[in-house]
Amino acid sequence: MYLKTKFVFCVICMVLLLPALCASQDISTYTSRATYYGSRNCNGSPSGACGYGEFGRTVNDGIVTGVSKLYRNGTGCVRCTSSQYCSEDAVHVVVIDYGEGDKTDFILSSRAYTRLARPGNKAAKELLVRGVIDVEYRRVSCHYPGYNLMFKVHEQSKYPNYLALVVLYAEGINDITAVELYLENFKQWRGMRRAFGAVWEMSNQVPSGSTKLRFQVSGNKWVESKNDLPASWNAGAEYDSDIQL
Known part of the structure; x- marks a missing residue:
């Protein structure tokens, strides 16, 4: 702003x-x-x-x-x-x-x-x-010079029953309107639910193994992270998507 x-x-x-x-x-x-x-x-x-x-x-x-x-x-x-x-x-x-x-x-x-x-x-x-x-x-566009879009595993996440991600350093004039994970065992993208604010969550079907993720921004554009959520993710850890919106 x-x-x-x-x-x-x-x-x-x-x-x-x-x-x-x-x-x-x-x-x-x-x-x-x-x-x-x-x-x-x-x-x-x-x-x-x-x-x-x-x-x-x-x-x-x-x-x-x-x-x-x-x-x-x-x-x-x-x-x-x-x-x-x-x-x-x-x-x-x-x-x-x-x-x-x-x-x-x-x-x-x-x-x-x-x-x-x-x-x-x-x-x-x-x-x-x-x-x-x-x-x-x-309102104005947001800028974070030197930062890619990051996703952080929320501290309340508990493998394998509950995963929550916080999206950080989202640049530009767009809102993130959806976050999806690719479930390898189902061969399909599965949406996370917005818990509140910048926090997106998934329970019961938390993926195992390295997992692709993508973000939808205003205008229904999808942007896929170049880096996966690692299989050995830890609560509180931050991961670099190597992209910006």
């Missing part, structure tokens, strides 16, 4: 929205309000509603946000407007969580919130004192 305060920021969950909030072709500008939450290191939270875990705490240098009505179960992206203390420069933020405030659509990390201020401690402190600011936002 892209906010400007005139603030401008970009939000993804995904997405999130890993799947990310960065997903539609809509470039309209909207108005809302934003506030912030405090954390000791000013970063995001590893326990957000998108299922990103540690990725959600540090992605985008902690320039992240929780969103309310824009959440869409963890998929989507945004931009921001306010006072003399607000910067004209763009700030890109990543959506990692669901959150509700006092008539606010965005609950930013304090690191993201203070980036909306003009240079200098005075402006940043003034925005923090205000607590809630008017913003203008719109």
Whole structure:
């Protein structure tokens, strides 16, 4: 998402929205309000509603946000407007969580919130004192320079009864709308169910052996990972697809 305060920021969950909030072709500008939450290191939270875990705490240098009505179960992206203390420069933020405030659509990390201020401690402190600011936002494409699309085995996965995957570093303007695994014993692709946010799950028919996987993005386009999910997958492990969307 892209906010400007005139603030401008970009939000993804995904997405999130890993799947990310960065997903539609809509470039309209909207108005809302934003506030912030405090954390000791000013970063995001590893326990957000998108299922990103540690990725959600540090992605985008902690320039992240929780969103309310824009959440869409963890998929989507945004931009921001306010006072003399607000910067004209763009700030890109990543959506990692669901959150509700006092008539606010965005609950930013304090690191993201203070980036909306003009240079200098005075402006940043003034925005923090205000607590809630008017913003203008719109969705924009997501970019993760140097990263391929990654898939992480969620920590709650337990072989051979339950497999959950978290999709990370999904670039561009598209949502991931489906994830499928190729079941060699059935000679067919079998869809995973979206559990929440960026988390996709499969139970009972968890494949054994090295497994192909593919991702469907907005517009019904399928992209197959160049690397398989290994037979010896481990809960918490991340694997590189060697592709981008």
